[in-house]
Amino acid sequence: MAEAEIRPAAGAAAGKGKGQPQRAVRMSVELPLWRALTGYRVLTLAYVLVLFVFSYKKYAHPLVAAAYMTALTVWMAFTWRRTTSAERCTRAFLIGDLSFALGGILLTLVADSHERIMDGAATLPSIWTAGAVLGFAIKGGWRWAAVASALVAVVNLVERQELARDTIHNVVLVWVASVAIGYVVEVARASERTLARALQIEAATRERERLARDIHDSVLQVLAMVQRRGAAIGGEAAELGRMAGEQEVALRTLVSSGLVPRPGTAAPGAGEDAVRTPQEALAAPVPCAEDGPDAGPCDVRALLAPHAGARVTFSEPGGPVVLPAAAAAELAAAVSAALDNVRVHAGAEAQAWILVEDEPDEVVVTVRDDGPGIPEGRLADAEREGRLGVALSIRGRLRDLGGSADWISVPGQGTEVELKVPKGQVPAGRKRGRSTA
Incomplete structure (x- = not known):
């Protein structure tokens, strides 16, 4: 576990001393691994030095072996702290550490006799070499570990000068262990990132709930009271109440979803000019904030949320619904066209519902109303007569995206339009915005 200092926001530490840092515990799955690696390198160095002392007289050139052991000890004395954290363990240090191990293995050919090497005597760095490989595994994952252990394997085979069974056994053991540890480290890092993201979402949700309670106890209740009193008084007060x-409906939607309008669009309640009637809420276009083929991905929820109003109910998933920017803009324009049809054909008093669903391979947006419905064959007749609102503004947009638009309508029971867009699709040769029906 690693501790991190967190300074509270203004007013968050009331009664506990302002400006004083709070101690918070932050999980770190890597820290124990780095500590273990540091301990392993120190202990194996001690083992190698003891092994050298007992085998000193058996070396063909003991002074060469002694010089390497001295250099290795000095290297460890100056670098042992490098493996205590990921920040200190740089790529340059890992390369130097591995070079020390590989050089010691090759130097065994000079320091030791051919007979002892053939009999399977330990190399000069012996098991200390595994520490250099494990450093690559913890720092860079299983791919770095595979490369480092492969280099160790090649140098060991060169030193032994034959495919001896014990050498192959040791090489395979180091390779499998380092790759496995590297893979576990990658999985642990991914899990830690997921947990951190979940904690952030939980904290944001709690803050949103707190704000929602405060708004409900103040602003929403005042707006509701103004609506009731205005309707009771009549006249200009009735318009003010309406x-x-x-604004009460728009504010409830904003608080519950946590979404804000895209840049360039007016937020409900932002000012007198931003007040929208139900008809304007149905018809308002929601373009993407960016243009061009290189624009980044868009959250479809943010494009559709401003449609919510007194006559439009917007329902969305709890997480982002991401599409390429151009595809998201085309889908939003198709939804706007569908709401245009609700306004024109179902009447100003019609209620509409927008439902966004995030499927694994596609995004599905359903627009439903409680209007009179569409008589059978009416869409085909309209297309033959040259009224191409549905054919171009909705079905044509979805076709360019590789998706589809389906209508389900029962006379007297309303109409439902289901828009499907596959993920990763970008419309070619189209400009953003709405086409006129």
Whole structure:
């Protein structure tokens, strides 16, 4: 476990001393591994030095072996702290550490006799070499570990000068162990990132709930009261009450979803000019904030959320629904066209519902209304007569995206439009925005 200092926001530490840092414990799956690696390198160095002392007289050139052991000890004395954390363990240090191990293995050919090497005598760095490989595994994952252990394997085979069974056994053991540890480290890092993201979402959700409670206890209740009193008084007060009711619905949607309008679009309640009627809420276009083929991905929820109003109910998943920017803009324009049809054909008092679903391979947006419905064959007749609102504004957009648009309508029971867009699709040769029906 690694401790991190967190300074509270203004007012968050009231009663506990302002400006004083709070101690928070932050999980780190790597820290125990780095500590274990440091201990392994120190202990194996001690083992190698003891092994050298007992085998000193058996070396063909003991002074060469002694010089390497001295250099290795000095290297460890100056670098042992490098393996205590990921920040200190740089790529340059790992390369130097591995070079010390590989050089010691090759130097065994000079320091030791051919007979002892053939009999399977330990190399000069012996098991200390595994520490250099494990450093690559913890720092860079299983791919770095595979490369480092492969280099160790080649140098060991060169030193032994034959495919001896014990040498192959040791090489395979180091390779499998380092790759396995590297893979475990990668999985642990991914899990730690997922946990951190979940904790951030949980904290944001709690803050949103706190704000929602405060707003519900103040602003929303005042707006509701203005709506009721305005309707009771009548006249200009009734119009004021109607607008207050619309802003109450818009504010409830904003608080519950946590979404804000895209840049360039007016937020409900932002000012007198930003007050929208139900008809304007149905028809308002929601373009992407960026243009061009290189624009980044867009959250479809952010494009569709501003449609919510007194006559439009917006329902969305809890997480982002991401599409390429151009595809998200085309889908939003198709939804706007569908809402245009609700406004024109179902009437100003019709209620509409927008439902966003994030499927594994596609995004599905359903627009439903409680209007009179569409008589059978009406869409085909309209297309033959040259009224191409549905054919171009909706079905044509979805076709360019590789998706589809389906209508389900029962006379007297409303209409439902299901828009499907496969993920990763970008419309070619189209400009953002709505086409006129």
